[in-house]
Amino acid sequence: MTEEAVNREGDRSRHPLVSIRNLSKSFPGVRALDNCQFELRSGEVHALMGENGAGKSTLMKVLAGVYQKDEGEILVDGKPVDIPDPRSAQALGIGIVHQELNLMNHLSAAQNIFIGREPRGRLGVFIDERELNRKATEIFERMRLKLDPRTLVGDLTVAKQQMVEIAKALSFHSRVLIMDEPTAALNDAEIEDLFRIIRQLRSEGVGIIYISHKMDELKLISDRVTVMRDGQYVATVPAESTPVETIISMMVGRQLDTAPRHPSHVAEKSDDAILLEVKGITRGSTLRDASFRLHRGEILGLAGLMGAGRTELARAVFGADPRDSGDIYVRGRKVSIGSPKDAVRHGIGYLSEDRKQFGLATGMDVKANVALSSMNEFVSLGMFLDQRAIQQAAERYVSQLRIKTPSIHQQVRLLSGGNQQKIVIAKWLLRDCDILFFDEPTRGIDVGAKSEIYKLIDALAAEGKAIVMISSELPEILRMSHRVLVMCEGRITGELAAGEATQEKIMQLATQRESLVTE
Template identity: 70%
Template sequence: MDGILDVARGAVGPPLIAVRNLSKAFAGVRALDGVQFELRSGEVHALMGENGAGKSTLMKVLAGIHAPDGGEILVAGQAAQIPSPRAAQGLGIGIVHQELNLMKHLTAAQNIFIGREPRHALGLLLDERALGARAAGIFERLGLKLDPHTPVGDLTVARQQMVEIAKALSFQSRVLIMDEPTAALNNEEVADLFRVIRQLRAEGVGIVYISHKMDELRQIADRVTVLRDGRFIATVPMAGTSVDAIVGMMVGRELQAVHRQIPDTSRNEVMLEVRGISRGQAIRDVSFTLRRGEILGFAGLMGAGRTEVARAVFGADRIDAGELRVRGRRVSIGSPRQAVAHGIGYLSEDRKHFGLATGMDVETNVALASMRTFAKLGFFLDQAALRKTAQDYVRQLGIKTPSVAQQVRLLSGGNQQKIVIAKWLLCDCEILFFDEPTRGIDVGAKAEIHKLLHELAEQGKAIVVISSELPEVLRLSHRILVMCEGRVTGELAAHQASQEKIMDLATRQQTPVSKQ
């Protein structure tokens, strides 16, 4: 039995994938510089690094999306060229992207075998029965109770991800690359995904697992390789390496813990008062206050209604009942433009779709919500003033970009988030809602965003932070509001709060008496 396990873990035979001195540049900028990487049979190998470290580029090279400029790739000990995704599939390499590539109107089975559908004898008609049977066989292998004839659009994100995994396995993949696979999953769905990963590992599949979540990697990874600035730093066993050591390798420095005195904001000016707002079943009689210089954390499980409250206050969704007061004055907010006019900004959890125009440059994105202020004679933009303003915010917020003319899509997630913050600061917004402000951002950039939020609060901004990461809520907040099924179920002062207390309130369906 031990011998079988050793084979599965790669102790015998060549690695499934071996990368030697791999290099890749884009427009003269080195994305990969002499990178080393090795994946054994039957292991989960975590790939870590800050945004821009080269993780995605390395995976895209292995998946045949990018061609390397130099270096060598060995597949099962043999030198290999991977000029296309089809070539990668032929070599047994599958990838599950963070942004799923499925056709929502097709069934699960049709998505898995698209372009390879079984046909009847004459080859003219699809054999739907055989198609469903093949998909069902893969689902059975994964222990999934999933109807292959269900349209993908009717599935949860977690189930759609399982369809992507099944699709990769349908090519007889022995290497599976997973990019931030738990970004949109709840705890139960993560546990189900881990069950599937452990099963595949036991079958000898090698899994490359890209994630920023240390607690997940502790549970699932065997080894971790760290990249920094496109270079290989180290490969270490996960079990024997501390989180601080891994973070130090990622950022090239020690991250100093933020020890802060929590200010007393209880007598500060009330900037926003929300009284009994409701919207269908998503928001049910929600009330809270937000004071100048305060960070109010919103905690709760997925579907608790936190984002819905932020969108309602911002005017993105209309409320059925209740009222809003800004600086003591009752206001009616029926659109985001009206919210901005009252000094309210909202940083969406989906910054790429709702916060940025990623195909445009930095200076345009900074000025997106304030373009009228740069208009001359009502028709022409004052380009010089716009550029100087953008440069000032780049300097003030520490945005890493070659210039303000750089396209936003080419910047890391942390720097993109800072650009969204700059956009709302330029609007002179004093009330800011941050929805999942560090989702998909590496630990170094996360620390910078946290520092920036504290600085904004110290400057007198009134801030709401919505986060699914309880340590983040606890680290940032002066007070914490907890929601469950559209209702506020409790409020905790920072010195009272703990993960256990938050989770207790987050799973309560009835609202206890809470202080307001």
């Protein structure tokens, strides 16, 4: 342990800032929290880890006053408190930065921070904009953040919007800051900027509860880690001295296979096994002469940096976006795909990276979502839906994919991210698509659910499905792919077999700009 860490440990050992003891919370049919405990000290970053559905968000929503506990107690500065609503939590100095930002794009940064609490002029009628901006500037200076408080939030990057959310929480004089997946949409430079602010707040004595699925962040930012599983407390361990493998094992209750794909696993690639061939697809400046082949039983990894054109290529093949030129062949026959309906008719399915917007009807139940792409198959007498057949199909896939849900009548929005992703997969399996595009299939999903998704994709390939997997996580690409295609600025810049692919080689191809290639 470093000298700095030792000093922080000594400062924090005096008393916990927050203590949660024997806390339980139930919803109809579900015991979300069972006798949980958690402790946060002043001036520490305490990571809260667990699979989706482990109870992390529920526990934090109880602390933030969104939910009320059924049993147990919460202590702040050693004194028992009741937190009946978010306003009470704010009064106790507890702030939360949600994964989905809650800002108004048409208002300035300062207006978002103090909305509903704006300083007024002498008559108490008009908002004092100068004072409003001054107070926002004070918070930004405390965060050592260069940001004009008059800037419209809609004009800011996602990273800067997140800083505004943090500033908003600090405006309530928060001593406890809950951060839920704060780096999910940030690049490496933005993450480092966020970590700088977190370290700054920690040095000021703010206690930070940090929820993330990214294991590599643990060593960089957290002091301690508390693990939850199935709504229960598992353990609290020091971040610095505890191996990541140990934390993962505590989260899932088992060891996970994280080894890269071995060349011997590569599918046969004879010409008669080609299910999909794409030739010269071009679309403006986003796609330029992209060509590839996809074989039966193969998982083809598609790697590249943000903006490389990976999703654009998948959407063009699926007919979701128009293309300027290029041909598509399915089983050796040239096909015309001008819409997703055409693609589905030819046995192509696409699992979008934004499953909530494009893959699911979250307000509908599990049963309806599983059947969404196959409704015509369940029509009887030309006009009636065969509800019994839909129910049987949904129950079959819930069992086959081990989807955790109280019933097939549960609204999809109430399920964890991993289980939502499985429902999208079930939808395309029911449609019996032989060619599947998985776009960021494990984004926002914990390690245990990732392992299940990996096994499911492997099983689909073993059955003869042909899969294109787009992922921004290089270990995931290496773990899953039989072959890897790499894109940069809309072009396919190289192909690597499983046996030769490394993170370094992928990154070299991912940064191979056309200007460098042609020199």
